[in-house]
Amino acid sequence: MSKNKSGLARPSSMPLLEQCPRWVNKPRDPDKETSMDEAANEGTFLHAVMEEMTQKALPMEWHAWIENTSGIGPQQVFLVKEAADQVIDLFQAGLPVYGKKDFGCGPEDHYMLTPAMSDGVYLEVSVDPLCTKPGTADVISIEGHTAVLSDYKFTRVEREHDAQVLSYVLGIFETLLQIEFVETRIVAPRLAGAHTPETYTRTKDYQWIKDRLTKINECAADPFFPGCPGEPCSFCAGNGRCVWQMRSLKDVPCEATGTDLLLRDIWKPVLNPVSPEARGVRRQLKSFLKKWDEAVAEDDKQWAIDNPDTELPGFTKTVGLGRLSLESDRGMDIVEAFYNAYNIKPVDQLEFMKIDKKQAAAYLALHHGMSVTDASSEINRVLAPFMSRGAPIISFRQKKDKAVVSLAAH
Numbered sequence: 001m002s003k004n005k006s007g008l009a010r011p012s013s014m015p016l017l018e019q020c021p022r023w024v025n026k027p028r029d030p031d032k033e034t035s036m037d038e039a040a041n042e043g044t045f046l047h048a049v050m051e052e053m054t055q056k057a058l059p060m061e062w063h064a065w066i067e068n069t070s071g072i073g074p075q076q077v078f079l080v081k082e083a084a085d086q087v088i089d090l091f092q093a094g095l096p097v098y099g100k101k102d103f104g105c106g107p108e109d110h111y112m113l114t115p116a117m118s119d120g121v122y123l124e125v126s127v128d129p130l131c132t133k134p135g136t137a138d139v140i141s142i143e144g145h146t147a148v149l150s151d152y153k154f155t156r157v158e159r160e161h162d163a164q165v166l167s168y169v170l171g172i173f174e175t176l177l178q179i180e181f182v183e184t185r186i187v188a189p190r191l192a193g194a195h196t197p198e199t200y201t202r203t204k205d206y207q208w209i210k211d212r213l214t215k216i217n218e219c220a221a222d223p224f225f226p227g228c229p230g231e232p233c234s235f236c237a238g239n240g241r242c243v244w245q246m247r248s249l250k251d252v253p254c255e256a257t258g259t260d261l262l263l264r265d266i267w268k269p270v271l272n273p274v275s276p277e278a279r280g281v282r283r284q285l286k287s288f289l290k291k292w293d294e295a296v297a298e299d300d301k302q303w304a305i306d307n308p309d310t311e312l313p314g315f316t317k318t319v320g321l322g323r324l325s326l327e328s329d330r331g332m333d334i335v336e337a338f339y340n341a342y343n344i345k346p347v348d349q350l351e352f353m354k355i356d357k358k359q360a361a362a363y364l365a366l367h368h369g370m371s372v373t374d375a376s377s378e379i380n381r382v383l384a385p386f387m388s389r390g391a392p393i394i395s396f397r398q399k400k401d402k403a404v405v406s407l408a409a410h
Contacts, residue, residue, distance in 0.1 A: 007221050011135030011167035014216055015160045016235060021219040022227030022244055024237040042076075043154045047138065049080055050152060051123050054139075055099050059091045079154060082189035087150050090121055090141040099123045110136055113175050119143050127171030131214045137168045138187075145180040147172050153188040161186055163216060166209050173206050230288050233295040240299030245292065301394045316397045330386050341382050342368065357383065 009017055016023045049072060057065040062084045066077055091097065098120055103111035110126040112134070121141045128134040139150040149168050153161065169182045183199045200209070219225045227244030236242070273279040304317055311317065342364065357379050365375035 008131070008133045008217055009220055010133045011129070011164045014132060014163035014167055014213065016232040017220045018163050018216045019160070019230060020228040020232045020236070020244075021216075021222070021225045022238070022242065023220075023232045023235075026235060026237045043152075046076060046080060046083075046154045047152055049076075050083060050138070051099065053080070053084065054087075054091060054121075054123060055097060059088050062088065079189045083152055083154075083187050086185065086187045086189075087139060090139065090148055090150070093141075093143065095141065095143060096120045097123065113137075113140065113171065115175055115177065117142065117176070127168050128175065129167045129171040129213065130174050131170070131210060131217060132167045134171070135164070135167055137171075140168075140172065142176065142179070145178060146183070147176065147179045147181070148183045148185065150185045150187055153186055154190065155188065163213065167213060169200050170206070170209050170213060173202055173209075229292060231291050233291065234298065239295050240303070245295075248288075248292075304394045305392055318394070318397075334383065334386050337382050337386070341378075 013023075013025060049066075049069070053062060053065055053069075063081055066072060066080050066084070072080060096119075100107070100109060100111060100123075105111050110124065112126045112128065113122065119142050121139065123139055124136055125140055126134045126136050127140070137149055138152045139148075141148040141150075149165070149172065151161070151165060151168070153159075165184050165186065169184060172179055172182050180202050181199055183197055185197050227242060229242065229245045229248045233239050233242070233245065239245075273282055304312075357376070361372055361375040361379045364370060364378060365372050368375070370378070
């Protein structure tokens with residue numbers, strides 16, 4: 001868990017800790033880039049783009065600024081424009097805009113929301129809810145007795161962010177005593193329509209928000225509070241070796257001899273539901289087991305990469321090289337390499353570069369009098385500097401001569 005010295009969690013950890021108090025944050029390993037790391041890096045980049053745009057350009061110029069800023073990919077242009085449109089009204093109200101530089105902070109530093117702050121739009125501002133560790137809100141607009149909190153989520157997957165956003169709401173109420181209303185916006189351009197603004201009031205919502213967040217921290221701080229395996233497992237450092245995961249499966253029917261099913265009485269109403277309530281329990285169980293299966297597969301894959309020479313009893317394990325693919329951000333380098341090697345003009349390269357290497361080889365064979373085999377070898381030689389491997393390919397194949405041992409026996 002991400003905690004400070006007093007044992008409080010970060011707002012970003014609160015949604016996962018609410019689902020499972022035993023959840024532990026995964027430390028990022030710079031030597032092991034995963035798709036999750038790539039998504040996090042892209043999110044960091046797009047957050048920085050939004051911060052720079054809102055400080056450097058007038059709202060009416062935002063779309064043009066996005067289109068003319070280098071480094072933003074075509075799909076990212078759409079995402080930033082969509083995010084910009086969801087917060088543009090805050091910047092059109094004529095309020096002054098403040099960022100890190102206005103408070104003497106560097107790129108990696110943060111400034112805190114304080115009672116002395118007047119009406120304005122504050123970017124990348126730290127908020128202290130007191131019952132959690134301070135967290136950074138992307139945009140907070142203050143005008144009179146109302147504040148608007150906007151948080152950018154450039155994720156590809158629908159996730160629960162409620163407890164994180166409530167942490168920021170509580171921080172605003174705790175710091176700015178004049179604020180009576182806080183509107184929240186989760187700006188998620190990849191999940192259009194998934195979130196709608198909500199408004200919280202000091203008189204009705206302050207206490208229950210504080211109680212809810214306090215309870216999350218208390219449960220997380222109690223080592224004897226049980227874990228609740230489920231969706232957070234995929235993002236947990238203890239995934240695959242958590243005692244609560246194992247305990248949750250102690251009654252799962254599984255193959256004992258390869259043909260027989262070990263059925264326990266507790267499972268009979270679930271496997272053959274006679275009521276809507278029992279059928280609902282089965283649907284919840286089905287969803288959990290699917291998430292658990294995905295989490296175990298992810299952990300086993302990483303274990304196989306880290307332990308390539310270790311056998312897995314009952315299974316044959318293979319670790320293969322990841323597939324080679326062209327590096328998408330080196331298009332101009334590839335065009336230049338083809339021109340230098342074969343004097344093929346860029347306009348001619350467009351006929352095959354967006355298709356595949358086979359098309360390129362066919363083009364080369366036709367225009368340079370080469371066999372298709374020789375042309376393919378030449379294409380591979382020229383493209384070799386621009387190829388990178390994906391993640392290793394891992395496979396487990398169960399040995400047929402081994403009986404599967406019941407999990408319940410352990």
